[in-house]
Amino acid sequence: MLEATDVTKVYDTRGVETRALDGVSLRVDAGEFTALAGPSGSGKTTLLNLFGALDAPTAGQLRLDDQQLDQLSSAQLARLRLQQLGFIFQAYNLIPVLSARENVEFVMELQGVPAAERRERALAVLHEVGLGEIADKRPLEMSGGQQQRVAVARAIVSNPRVVLADEPTANLDSKTAAALLDLMEEMNREHGVTFLFSTHDPMVIEKARRVVRLRDGRVVSDEQREAESA
């Protein structure tokens, strides 16, 4: 479904070249719950950004299903992100002036979902992530863990093909981090949401069913695991 073929990304900052990705090939299939592991600077964010059509590779190809990303215009890419991808970033994911419910609704509003349906689905998904009570709070009134849960709700609310999460637990304490991972895993298991998330936290890696390890911009291992919970 999501596929990178021989992807290289070189950043050029005032003449200094950084080879963030060096010939990476990777395929992610529907239903996966996959961790992108590796030390800081290994290229995790870069790879997720390429998959998410937030940036373009220096060489190589990226596809989502049968769409080749380098052949789409920026407006088409925006639409692809809107309709087919979900994003969770490390922190400050939410629009500060909108409440939890409005943040979740915002994506559907951009998609043109009618107001009544929007509201219903937003409340339903917030309940699902355990935030039914604070649907009307704004991000600044929530804890970091709650904000990340809202981000999960926003990412999954319109049934994307895949949710890309860049170190979603990096700013959380270990207990909250574990709970967030459990929530993502539950969404994966019960609703079939595909997750590709990056992390360098062994506890988080532990929970993944497939672990792809990066080092210096290359894939160094790719291991499939048994589902830990049934």
Place this chain on the structure above:
Amino acid sequence: MRVLDFLHSTVVLLRLALLSTVALLKPSTWRLALRNVGRNGRRTAVVLTGVSVGLGGMMLAMAVNYGMIFQMVESAIRTELGHVQVHGPGWEEQPGIEVRLPSDRIPSDLEQRAPGLRAWAPRVRGEGLVYSPRASVGVRVVGIDPAREASVTVLADSMTQGVFLDGERRKVLVGERLADRLKVDVGAKVVLSAQDVSGEMTGEAFRIAGFFRTASRELDESAVFLRLDEARRLFGLGDEVSEVVLVAHAESGSGPLRDWLAAQAPQAEVRTWKEIRPFLVQIIDMFEQTGWVVYAAIFVAMAFGIANVLLMSVMERTREIGILSAIGMPADRLVAMVLAEALVVTLGGVALGAALGFGGTALLSDGIDLSTWGEGLESFGIPTRIVPVLPAHQLGIPIVIAIVTAVVASLWPAIRAVRTRPAEAVRHV
């Protein structure tokens, strides 16, 4: 190739501008914009203050300038000039008692017939000398029909001592300044002498009925008014006049009135006040132009202020805008959001500024006293007390400029924001 690239990016930009305008019509754009405006109170206050002070100040500057021009024109027109004057052929080149109009040509129901005419008055004008026991001064001798003159000019209301001309014979009016030079009081006897139409020197004794003081220093220094029939006798005229002065219901009626009169009396010289006093028109133009320089300066300062604040408000939110873009908000909606934010604060500032402008003008409706610089201004015919008047026909200009400024000033950061690759923007903390 360069040209094609340029054309292409122009088309892309225009398309973005068009789509953004469409996105601007969506209520959700405004909801988000309003909340963003409310979120940074200090920044909003800065723009509100900048726009309202800029616009309010500009409106006041306009009102003072326009009030000054308006009063200058009104004062010149109502002191002596009228909107339109009719003379015999040759007056413009060589004015004098030799150039006259037969007065039987003036229909008695002229007010009904001439378009936009409010009132008219006949005058006889010549040159002469006035003698008091202590001095003699060269003067303009002006014969008037007192009742008609009072309906055309403010002379009758400008008396500072004595009375205006009435039925009594052998009376004259002089300006305060002329009275000073002649060293006479009201009631004193003076002799008026002149050369009549046949070239003979004539002279007659008059009593001073009163002193006047007008906005025209020249008039106050050198004019003597007397009854029309007595002026005719002095100059040896029959049933003739030197000029007919007309006032329309409004200044804008000057041109049409002139055209109508010129068609009725093809031989006569018919001119509007602008044609008679091109110097006054030049002064007005100068005032208007200086005004625009001042308005432009205020607006440049305001535009920089707005642009600066809007730019900051976008830069500060680079990451947030990156996230909006990452989750699929299209570029046109992002631009529309930033535009809407700019419009909200600008329109707020425009409303406040207009209130300031109207309020300030109302507060100053008693006039601003410039009499400390008085002498110099008066000799240019500039009134020393200026009542600001907001020029209704020009008010749209500063408002439109304020809004255009806001749009242009916010467009740049907005387009910059959507041009940033989301990956870059999201890294930004």
